[in-house]
Amino acid sequence: MSHAADFPYPVPEPGTEPFWEGCNAERLLMQRCNACRKLRWHPAPLCIWCQHEEHEWVPVSGRGRIHTWTVITHPVHPAAVDHVPYVVVEVALDEQSDLRMVSNLVDCDPVDIVMDAAVEVCFRRHASGQKLPVFRLVHRNT
Ligand SMILES: [Zn+2]
Numbered sequence: 001m002s003h004a005a006d007f008p009y010p011v012p013e014p015g016t017e018p019f020w021e022g023c024n025a026e027r028l029l030m031q032r033c034n035a036c037r038k039l040r041w042h043p044a045p046l047c048i049w050c051q052h053e054e055h056e057w058v059p060v061s062g063r064g065r066i067h068t069w070t071v072i073t074h075p076v077h078p079a080a081v082d083h084v085p086y087v088v089v090e091v092a093l094d095e096q097s098d099l100r101m102v103s104n105l106v107d108c109d110p111v112d113i114v115m116d117a118a119v120e121v122c123f124r125r126h127a128s129g130q131k132l133p134v135f136r137l138v139h140r141n142t
Contacts, residue, residue: 005078006126006127006128007077007080007127008077009126009130009132016043019057020130022057022059023130023131023133024131026131028061028133029059029060030095031043031055031057031058032057033050034052035050038099039058039093039096041100041101060099062093062121063094064093064094064101064118065091065094065117066105066114067090068089069088071085071086071087071110072087073085086104086106087105087106087108087110087113088103088104089119091119101133103121103132103134103135104134105137106122106135106136107136112137117137118137120135121134
């Protein structure tokens with residue numbers, strides 16, 4: 001299938017390279033503050049909780065639950081014409097209740113989405129070659 005355009009994607013900036021390299025290795029990495037030890041999304045030079053400067057990159061499970069979502073039915077970019085409807089989701093990651101990440105929910109019918117549904121990360125390659133983290137529904141008992 002040919003597309004009139006490709007979706008834009010985030011250009012790695014200084015300080016975010018570990019995140020994007022992690023995606024290319026299909027690992028979801030988050031910054032963890034060296035002072036308060038909280039994880040944060042998205043990458044930032046200062047801790048969003050305590051403003052401390054030092055952090056380390058740590059892998060997270062990529063598992064979480066749907067906090068909220070929306071179904072995009074109107075293409076807002078030429079590349080989206082062949083992709084609507086698609087789902088934008090905010091995931092509350094399992095590691096920390098206030099660690100939330102915005103992404104796409106893939107491989108599902110929007111009518112099957114419910115609040116608090118379990119999801120897990122997977123990675124899709126953008127036309128540029130960069131892999132992007134997206135989520136899919138999973139079925140688990142906990
Ligand atoms: Zn902190």
